[in-house]
Amino acid sequence: xxxxxxxxxxxxxxxxxxxxxxxxxxxxxxxxxxxxxxxxxxxxxxxxxxxxxxxxxxxxxxxxxxxxxxxxxxxxxxxxxxxxxxxxxxxxxxxxxxxxxxxxxxxxxxxxxxxxxxxxxxxxxxxxxxxxxxxxxxxxxxxxxxxxxxxxxxxxxxxxxxxxxxxxxxxxxxxxxxxxxxxxxxxxxxxxxxxxxxxxxxxxxxxxxxxxxxxxxxxxxxxxxxxxxxxxxxxxxxxxxxxxxxxxxxxxxxxxxxxxxxxxxxxxxxxxxxxxxxxxxxxxxxxxxxxxxxxxxxxxxxxxxxxxxxxxxxxxxxxxxxxxxxxxxxxxxxxxxxxxxxxxxxxxxxxxxxxxxxxxxxxxxxxxxxxxxx
Numbered sequence: 001x002x003x004x005x006x007x008x009x010x011x012x013x014x015x016x017x018x019x020x021x022x023x024x025x026x027x028x029x030x031x032x033x034x035x036x037x038x039x040x041x042x043x044x045x046x047x048x049x050x051x052x053x054x055x056x057x058x059x060x061x062x063x064x065x066x067x068x069x070x071x072x073x074x075x076x077x078x079x080x081x082x083x084x085x086x087x088x089x090x091x092x093x094x095x096x097x098x099x100x101x102x103x104x105x106x107x108x109x110x111x112x113x114x115x116x117x118x119x120x121x122x123x124x125x126x127x128x129x130x131x132x133x134x135x136x137x138x139x140x141x142x143x144x145x146x147x148x149x150x151x152x153x154x155x156x157x158x159x160x161x162x163x164x165x166x167x168x169x170x171x172x173x174x175x176x177x178x179x180x181x182x183x184x185x186x187x188x189x190x191x192x193x194x195x196x197x198x199x200x201x202x203x204x205x206x207x208x209x210x211x212x213x214x215x216x217x218x219x220x221x222x223x224x225x226x227x228x229x230x231x232x233x234x235x236x237x238x239x240x241x242x243x244x245x246x247x248x249x250x251x252x253x254x255x256x257x258x259x260x261x262x263x264x265x266x267x268x269x270x271x272x273x274x275x276x277x278x279x280x281x282x283x284x285x286x287x288x289x290x291x292x293x294x295x296x297x298x299x300x301x302x303x304x305x306x307x308x309x310x311x312x313x314x315x316x317x318x319x320x321x322x323x324x325x326x327x328x329x330x331x332x333x334x335x336x337x338x339x340x341x342x343x344x345x346x347x348x349x350x351x352x353x354x355x356x357x358x359x360x361x362x363x364x365x366x367x368x369x370x371x372x373x374x
């Protein structure tokens with residue numbers, strides 16, 4: 001029987017673990033339908049195991065998160081029950097044996113060990129529910145259009161910024177599915193074009209990891225590190241329809257200034273609208289939500305706003321994968337000189353071995369000395 005021990009990290013929001021989770025710790029979460037973005041956070045942080053109070057695959061739709069975690073060799077103890085969130089505190093030493101959770105020598109809860117076979121079976125069964133979920137998404141989108149039609153039809157009042165976006169490319173980075181591959185694919189584009197870099201919450205940390213400093217950090221400020229917030233980027237905090245901006249207090253506690261942008265929808269939407277309304281020529285998206293499965297993976301009604309935001313921006317928006325296919329770096333003067341020098345070097349070496357060339361070179365050298373009076 002497999003036994004796993006480790007320190008507990010407890011949070012209902014899986015993405016909140018990113019800033020404090022350490023290798024070999026056990027994630028205790030309450031996350032129905034574990035999505036791919038949160039799953040990759042657990043994998044990147046090298047979790048020893050995942051204890052989920054809720055079902056990781058409920059059958060609502062075929063979510064890919066559990067498969068990502070299991071493929072990385074991280075066990076998932078599923079459906080433990082919501083009481084576990086109160087029974088385990090941050091930092092508790094836990095031991096998982098089979099389907100049981102031990103704390104201080106006592107079994108405190110049990111669940112079901114999710115296997116790859118079981119996950120595949122649940123995923124296949126949930127595919128039959130896609131039509132129903134699509135219908136719900138369509139209804140929610142129509143409702144959002146009715147209530148928030150100004151988002152598409154009217155200009156959005158955006159805060160004044162020091163960072164100039166008019167006439168420039170803007171790169172928006174969300175730490176979502178495939179963001180690492182996207183950033184790696186467009187590295188030459190970033191170096192040559194030098195777009196305005198906008199990190200959406202943890203997307204700012206993603207940019208810093210790749211050696212790029214963000215010009216703007218936008219969002220709820222719930223999954224971005226203090227180090228990223230303090231890097232010198234301009235900060236824009238997402239405020240909701242009721243005017244509340246939950247992330248503003250955190251920014252102020254670090255002694256930093258921030259603008260506030262009140263808008264319905266997600267922080268991802270806010271970043272796109274900010275770039276669009278400020279006159280960016282092209283908006284390149286990294287790790288954002290661009291298809292039905294992405295929207296369902298987020299598991300919230302607010303994703304309808306993302307669909308509408310993309311509809312408004314239209315042809316100005318391009319996915320990073322498209323940029324990597326269209327953009328090809330052209331050689332600069334430096335690269336051409338290096339290429340010419342590399343090609344000429346072996347020719348000069350071979351020519352110097354010829355007696356005639358050496359004699360001719362000596363005569364040229366003698367004439368130059370006479371002209372210079374040497």
